[in-house]
Amino acid sequence: MNKEGNIRIAIQKSGRLSEDSIALFKECGIKLEMGKGRLKSESSNFQAEFLFLRDDDIPGYVEDGVADLGIVGENVLVESEKDVIVSKKLGFSKCRLSIAIPREDPFEGPADLDGKSIATSYPKILGQYLSENNIEAQIHEISGSVEIAPSIGLADAVCDIVSSGSTLLSNGLKEVQKIFKSEAVLIANNNLSDHKKALLDKILFRINAVQKAQD
Template identity: 40%
Template sequence: MIRIAIPNKGRLHDPTVTLLKEAGLPVLEGGTRKLFARTTDPEITYLFARAADIPEYVQDGAADVGITGLDLIDETEADVDILLDLKFGSANLVLAVPEDSPITSANELAGMRVATEFPHITGKYFRNLGLDIEVIKVSGACEMTPHVGIADAIVDISSSGTTLVTNHLKMIEKVFSSSVYLIANKKSKVNSDKIGQIKTAVESVLRAKGKRYLMMNVPAGSLETVKKVLPGLAGPTVMKVESDDSILAVHAVVDSDSIFATVDELKKTGAKDILVVPIERMMP
């Protein structure tokens, strides 16, 4: 049995559940109020956990696979295998000070106090700069600490910067960039082909994002011109149309961002019956 630890709530929960559903592993008869949930595969179950706890759960073998933020993996120094960047949940750990502070760079904080929920990442950042600072670990409301005299600056997670502005803070440095990753217990990964199947299924969904399947009928004499227009991954697939030898069926995978211009160019070459279809998964 393979156990996958996923965030039980917060900003990472819904995108994680959606991605797994698209990969063919929807949550069955479970939810954030339950600890475990079944999937469509009888050999795979979900464990709902705090995103911050998932790296250690995977490291210690309580879960074979996990989905959580890179910042949390680095902060806990979990000894896990990093399988895949899932390309969502992007955020930065930023160094910020009160908006009326004269401080404009990290180098000016030598000997001062920095509050954070990420003491390991923060300490490593300042050590790399050769600066001696006092790291104050807090468990919440980090943005308030400079205003009540607890710290001179903070290192906190920021995705849009809105929270900083709301709390009259300004960013002076980016400390760490994070997104959500698929991770695995090192021993579990070695012993299980099923984990490889999970990685492949999730990766196939990521490959398909931003792609479209393009189908059309093309006059045989226009095929070479159509090939030059199509920005496909590996060239189009060309098939004969049984009812008309002068027409070819052409299929290709293209970037969704290029669809508008590509369809217009294809019509100019004589392509017709053009069909654009979303792609759910692309296997390597």
């Protein structure tokens, strides 16, 4: 093993990013074992080790250099405001962050949100959208089950991740503004050593080849 050691890659332990993240490294010919309950694993054929984490922790670990690379959704990355490099868009876990209101409420345009309260787990991205559009709305930060907020009287609207739209529909909501588009990205620490930069270049070369083959 090289004296500078493995490049450390943080991926989501279990959730919507996990399967495609693991598949990506496999397609790149980088073996990784995921034992049950295991939080760390070394590749047997590439100078890399993997950390299995909650997605929300990944940007911070990469910024701090605890991990050198990570895979995370752009929604989580931008909301985290961490200072890392986006090395590559990966094309999976695509979704959007949208504002939705009760189905029966009228909506003519963003100005209709003035004076309303909006429940979200993404207060920074939403705040940015509201200020760019000169909308004065109140942000209610909640950590989960955002879609039920209007029906229990907690907020007038929600701002949440949408993919097929069926969750909104089944909660009596309609999507009225798409405010942010997201997909999984490979992020890197700002101060990688030359050795780790060379390993990252190898990984990027292989990802590009995999993506070309899929086109």
